[in-house]
Amino acid sequence: MSELEQVAAALGSPVVGTRVLAGGFSHETSLLTLASGPVVVRIGDTDHAIEAAVMAAARRHVPVPEVIDVLSVGSRSAMVLEYVVGTPLSEVLDDAGTDLGPLGVEVGRVAAAIGATTFDRPGFFADADLDVKPQIPWSQQLPEFAAGCMDAVPAARLDPATRTAWAALCAGHAPALAAVDDDARLVHADLNPKNILVTRVRGGWRVDAVLDWEFSFSGCPYADAANMTRFGADYPSEFVAGFQSAFADEPAEWLYLGRVMDMFALSDLVTRPAGNPVADRAAREIRRWVAESRR
Known part of the structure; x- marks a missing residue:
């Protein structure tokens, strides 16, 4: 019995069809159509219990899919x-359609709302109760x-000189994070x-769902804004401007x-195996940072 068939059996509904939706660094995502209706699996x-708990907490402030169940399928979750x-x-x-400025504003508004969920201290989640592990400051x-x-x-992916320059650049900028270490x-x-x-709706746009919460942590939401605009040069400028305006407060x-x-994310991304397209884009961004620092 396949993993998806095990899920269907646990849900008590026959499988009508399956389709791969996407793949993350540590998971596979599929659309599982059951006799009772479609679900995403x-x-x-890794255990999804922490991610499920994060999604439940975030759902009070932003649109997040409802978690129906977390279960074991063989050796995996x-x-x-x-x-x-x-x-x-x-x-x-x-x-690259029209009305992308308002779309950026709506996405920026939702992105900012993620930070409305707060915790006792910054760091990574230890368990499904969302207790936060103690850590040394980001800076x-x-x-x-x-x-x-x-x-x-x-x-x-990166030549030795660029690696050395990037590590030095990170060390040079790190003290600035003292301003947000306690967020x-x-x-x-x-x-x-x-x-x-x-979805485009009458009068504008609506964010239907924010997906894939597996890397979430307690910290500074500016990281999410930077993540969204990391490759902003590849997006329509009006979308980026609209998104940034939603963080104007x-x-x-x-x-x-x-x-x-x-810089944490970029540093980690470029360690992915050769041929990873997102890692290669991150490497280009690192080279751009290093080139700018030398001007």
Whole structure:
């Protein structure tokens, strides 16, 4: 019996059809059509209980699919989610249609609302009760984290001089994070156009769901804004401007501090195996940062 058939048996409904939706770094996502209706199933090697708890907490402030069940399928964990109708934001931006400024504003508003969920301290979640593990401040973590990642980058992705320069750049900017070291708000940590479903509605746009919460942590929401605009040069400028305007109520330095927070993600992304397209895009961004620093 396949993993999806095990899920269907646990839900007590026959399988009508299956379709692969997407794949993350640590999971596979499929649309499972049952006699009782469609559901989304995420299967991975890590326990989904923490992610399910995060989604339940976030759902009080932002549109998030309902978690139907978390169960074991063989040696792996499966999370069954409500199927939400909507178009991936990535597809909308690729079409470069009209009205993308208001779309950016709506996405920015929802992104900012993620941080309305708060915790006692910053750090990563220890369990499904969303207890947060103690940690050293981000400003102190970044230099060592970046240096360690540069040691693990595939040789063909970044040359040694760029790796050294990036580690030094991270160490140089890290002290700025002292301003947000104590922030303890929910961070999605993978907020990008592939993880947002949207629909054009009368008078504008609606965000239908924010997906894939597996990397979430307690910290500074500026990281989510930086994540969304990391490859902003590839998006229509009016969308980016609209998105950034939705963060206008935040301190003016959020753009800079978000970029410094994003150094964690960029450093980690480029360690992925050779041939990973997102890792290659991250490498181009790192080279751009390094080139700008030398001007």
